Amino acid sequence: MSEPFRVLSADPPWRLSDQLPGKSRGSGKNYRTMSVEEICALKLPPIADDSLLFLWRLSSMVEEAYQVVRAWGFVPKAEVVWNKTTARNGLPWFGMGRFTRASHETAILATRGRVKVVDKGVRSRFSASVPVDDRGKAIHSAKPEAFYRDVVERLSRGPFCELFARRPRDGWTTIGDGI
DSSP, X not given: OOOOEEEEEEOOOBOOSSOOSSSSOSGGGTSOOBOHHHHHXXXXXXXXXXXXXEEEEOTTOHHHHHHHHHHTTOEEEEEEEEEEEOTTTOOXXXXXXXXXXXXXXXXXXXXXXXXXXXXXXXXXXXXXXXXXXXXXOBXXXXXXXXXXXXXXXXXXOOOEEEETOSSOOTTEEEESTTO
């Protein structure tokens, strides 16, 4: 067996109860979603006793995200905020939202055991453009390289695992539909 993961990043396919209009709006129209109970019960890969979790949460499902963190055996410690900008001109993103127009996303930073941070200069907030496809269209739920490079990989040396991954990533084990 290989070394257990010291870093787990997860952007669960949260199932929302509402249905957004349009052909592609909403997670359920872009990929298979899961209930909070299914996410909590997910069998995780081998994780080190001393490890970090970055769990992306929806602003409309704060309590549910903390429920997942605890179900997976982690203790919430901090949050990382991604200030989203447009790829075209770097202006603040004007996204969707249930109450306010979303211009940021939040990841809960949680620990298991005693974690030693490698770089104490990592800030809790970063700005990066929303990833786009070849046509310049935003990719639903994709996270920017800056998150992995400037936040996660600076805090720990790994080994790294991304759950619910949407594409392979060098130096990471990626687990997700279609990978």
